[in-house]
Amino acid sequence: MKHFRYVLLLLVSVLLTACSIEPWVKPYERANLADPIMSFSRDPVSASYVHHVQEVREGARGAGSVSGGGCGCN
Amino acid sequence: MHFRSFWSLLVLSAAVLCAPLRAAVLPEDRADALYHRYDGGGVEVDGPSILVRKGNDKSLSAFANYNRDSVTSASIDVVTQGSPYDEQRTQYSVGLDYLRGKSIMNLSYTNSDESDYSADTVSFGVSMDMFGDLTNVSMGFSRGWDDVERNGDPDFEEEVDRKTYRVGLSQVLTKNSLLGIAWETISDEGFLNNPYRSVRYLDPGSGIGYSFQPERYPNTRNSNALAVRALYYLPFRAATRAEYRYFTDSWNIDAHTAEAGYTHPFGHWIIDLKFRYYTQTSADFYSDLYPFRDAQNFLARDKELSSFDSYTAGVGLSYEFARGGWGFIDKGSLNFAYDYIYFDYDDYRDIRDTSQPPGQEDPYSFSADVFQLYLSIWY
Numbered sequence: 001m002k003h004f005r006y007v008l009l010l011l012v013s014v015l016l017t018a019c020s021i022e023p024w025v026k027p028y029e030r031a032n033l034a035d036p037i038m039s040f041s042r043d044p045v046s047a048s049y050v051h052h053v054q055e056v057r058e059g060a061r062g063a064g065s066v067s068g069g070g071c072g073c074n
Numbered sequence: 075m076h077f078r079s080f081w082s083l084l085v086l087s088a089a090v091l092c093a094p095l096r097a098a099v100l101p102e103d104r105a106d107a108l109y110h111r112y113d114g115g116g117v118e119v120d121g122p123s124i125l126v127r128k129g130n131d132k133s134l135s136a137f138a139n140y141n142r143d144s145v146t147s148a149s150i151d152v153v154t155q156g157s158p159y160d161e162q163r164t165q166y167s168v169g170l171d172y173l174r175g176k177s178i179m180n181l182s183y184t185n186s187d188e189s190d191y192s193a194d195t196v197s198f199g200v201s202m203d204m205f206g207d208l209t210n211v212s213m214g215f216s217r218g219w220d221d222v223e224r225n226g227d228p229d230f231e232e233e234v235d236r237k238t239y240r241v242g243l244s245q246v247l248t249k250n251s252l253l254g255i256a257w258e259t260i261s262d263e264g265f266l267n268n269p270y271r272s273v274r275y276l277d278p279g280s281g282i283g284y285s286f287q288p289e290r291y292p293n294t295r296n297s298n299a300l301a302v303r304a305l306y307y308l309p310f311r312a313a314t315r316a317e318y319r320y321f322t323d324s325w326n327i328d329a330h331t332a333e334a335g336y337t338h339p340f341g342h343w344i345i346d347l348k349f350r351y352y353t354q355t356s357a358d359f360y361s362d363l364y365p366f367r368d369a370q371n372f373l374a375r376d377k378e379l380s381s382f383d384s385y386t387a388g389v390g391l392s393y394e395f396a397r398g399g400w401g402f403i404d405k406g407s408l409n410f411a412y413d414y415i416y417f418d419y420d421d422y423r424d425i426r427d428t429s430q431p432p433g434q435e436d437p438y439s440f441s442a443d444v445f446q447l448y449l450s451i452w453y
Contacts, residue, residue, distance in 0.1 A: 008213075008241070023206025029249040032307040037337045037344065040254060040303055040315065045106035045125040045139070046411060046446055053112060053444060057417070059354045059378055060321035060329035062238070062258030063299035 040065040098176050098203045098210075100135040103128050106450045114415065114442020116148040116158075133174065137182075139167040150438060151377070154425055155272050155286065163188045169197075176203040190269075193220040199240070207246075214240040224269040232265030250307040259298045267291035273375040274425070275364035276432060283432040284363065290373045292359075297323035301331075312338040321354075327379065329354035342397070346390035346411070356381040362421050363433045377438065380422040388413040406451040413444040 025033075032038065041047035051064050104127055111120040121142040129135030141164070148158035169182030179200045186193040199214030218236030242256040272286035279285075301319035308314065314336050321329040335348040357379040359372035390411035397405050416439070423435040430436075 023208050025208060025246050025249050027207075030246075032250050033246060033252065035307065035311070035313070037311070037313040037339060038252065038305055038307055040305065040317075042337075043106065043409065043448070043450060044101075045108045045123055045448060045450075046409070048139075049108065049110050049123060049141075049446060050413070050444075053413075053415075054352075057378060058329070058352060058384070059323075059325075059327040059357070060299065060319070060331065060352070061297060062240075062260055062321070063256040063301035063319055065254070065256075065303065065317075 098173060098178050098201070098207075100129050100133075100171055100173050100178065101127055101137075102452055103135070104450055104452045106448055108446060108448035111445045112442060114444075115150065115417070115440035116153065118146045119143050129171075133172060135171040135173075137167070137169050137171075139165075141165040150424065150426065150440075151271060156270060161189055163191075176207070177201065190223040190225045191220065193218060195219075195236070197238075201242075209246070210242075210244040212240070212242040212244075214238075214242075216240075220264070222265050222269060227269075230269060232269070234262055234264035234266060236263075237261050252305040254301075254303040254305075256301045256303075257299070259296070261297075262295045263293060266293065266295055267374070268376065271376060273361070273364060273373040274432075275367050275369060277367070282428060285367070287367055287373070289375060290371070292325070292372055295324055297321065297327075312336065325379070326358035327354055327356065342394045344390075344392040344394070344407075346388070346392075348386070348388040348390075348413075350384075350386040350388075352384045352386075354382060356421060360421075362423050375422070377417075377419055377422040381420040382418060382422070383420075384415060384417045386413050386415045402453050404452045406449070409446070409448050409450065411444075411446040413442075415442045415444065417441070 036042060047065060055061055106123075106125045108123040108125075109120070110123060112118065121144050123139065123141040125137065125139045127135060127137040143163040143165075145161050145163065146158070147160075152158055163186060165184065165186040167182060167184040169180060171178050171180045177200060180198070182197045184193075184195045184197075195216055195218040197214060197216040199212060201210055201212035203210050216236070216238040218234075218238070220234035220236070222230075222232040222234060224230035238258060238260045240256065240258045242254065245253045245255075247253050267289050271289045273289050274284045274286050276283065277285040299319055299321045301317060303315065303317040305313060305315045315334065317331070317333040319329075319331040321327070321331070329352065331350065331352045333348060333350040335346065337347075338345050357374055359370060360374045360376075360379045361369075362375060362380070364370070364373065388411065390409065392407045392409040394405060394407045396403050399405070418439045419437050422438050423433070424438040425432075425435055427435045
């Protein structure tokens with residue numbers, strides 16, 4: 001849990017220092033980023049199913065592009 | 075970490091945000107109806123998943139999900155330690171997202187229910203756009219309560235408590251690339267093993283050279299996972315992505331996951347290709363064959379806790395229809411996805427082979443076919 005506190009502190013310091021940063025990608029330059037294919041999980045229903053298939057059969061868990069819940073998989 | 079200090083930091087983080095330049099965006103209104111099927115290693119699981127999301131066009135968006143898994147299991151554990159079974163798992167989720175300025179708060183509840191296992195999870199999260207909306211920071215907390223039962227044994231009743239903390243960062247790097255970093259720590263406390271599974275130990279008195287005893291896990295498990303993922307938009311209309319995740323836990327399982335994907339639209343069609351590699355070390359109390367009964371405090375012979383590699387190759391095909399709108403529908407898509415997964419175990423042996431002495435059977439391996447067929451509509 002100690003690590004978690006450090007990460008949060010880091011996050012807060014970054015927040016405090018960054019209000020003056022000029023965005024280097026302008027709103028009108030974001031056409032490609034707004035394309036639906038630029039998504040880590042385009043279809044949530046499919047992403048959460050794939051996440052479940054992996055979580056049940058692997059020892060590792062967490063930090064996926066979808067958050068799970070109630071796996072029921074001891 | 076003390077729960078109260080987590081919240082004070084959360085509030086502090088929210089308080090230092092810059093003034094909004096552009097509002098964050100709620101998830102799109104859409105409905106998905108999915109049929110899924112998994113077939114591998116003697117296990118067949120199939121069923122529907124329905125996900126509906128609807129917002130009020132201003133500040134609220136709600137979702138509901140229903141998923142059912144119908145399981146027929148004659149897996150290697152079941153064949154060698156019990157008898158094949160059928161069962162159903164039903165999962166419901168509901169959630170609400172609330173948009174305020176550049177922040178979105180979400181709250182969700184999930185219930186998963188089987189004849190011998192039920193799990194309730196409540197999640198809360200907040201995400202904020204900042205730095206000219208090039209950066210999105212998210213934090214979340216989940217709390218889970220599981221009830222573990224054993225079919226045929228009405229006196230057996232155990233519990234598991236779960237706590238999950240998540241921190242995520244999504245960063246626009248250039249007008250063609252995105253970076254995501256996610257960190258998640260999970261702590262479990264309670265009955266963490268499977269009430270049906272056994273471990274094997276050398277037993278010269280037994281005809282086959284070994285006997286079984288119930289597995290026994292520690293009552294706590296803490297894990298950390300850190301993932302880095304990147305998306306890149308190619309000069310022609312296509313996207314590539316790469317992901318890496320490192321995982322470590324208090325049972326000494328270390329895992330690495332690497333995944334790469336490619337998405338290419340042409341006309342009404344979108345094709346997705348992916349490859350995923352996963353490798354893990356075994357839990358430190360795991361053994362395929364213990365030297366004698368009660369050889370150590372904790373005992374496990376679950377293949378999920380053994381040392382293994384897995385490889386996934388996947389292809390997806392989507393057809394977009396009604397792109398100009400049709401009735402109340404803004405657009406729709408019909409999607410098919412197929413994943414081939416190969417699991418290759420290092421120290422989990424195939425004990426169906428009785429021609430070899432105990433401990434010298436071939437390591438187990440199997441492949442699985444995973445199908446998804448789904449219809450999505452946006453409105």
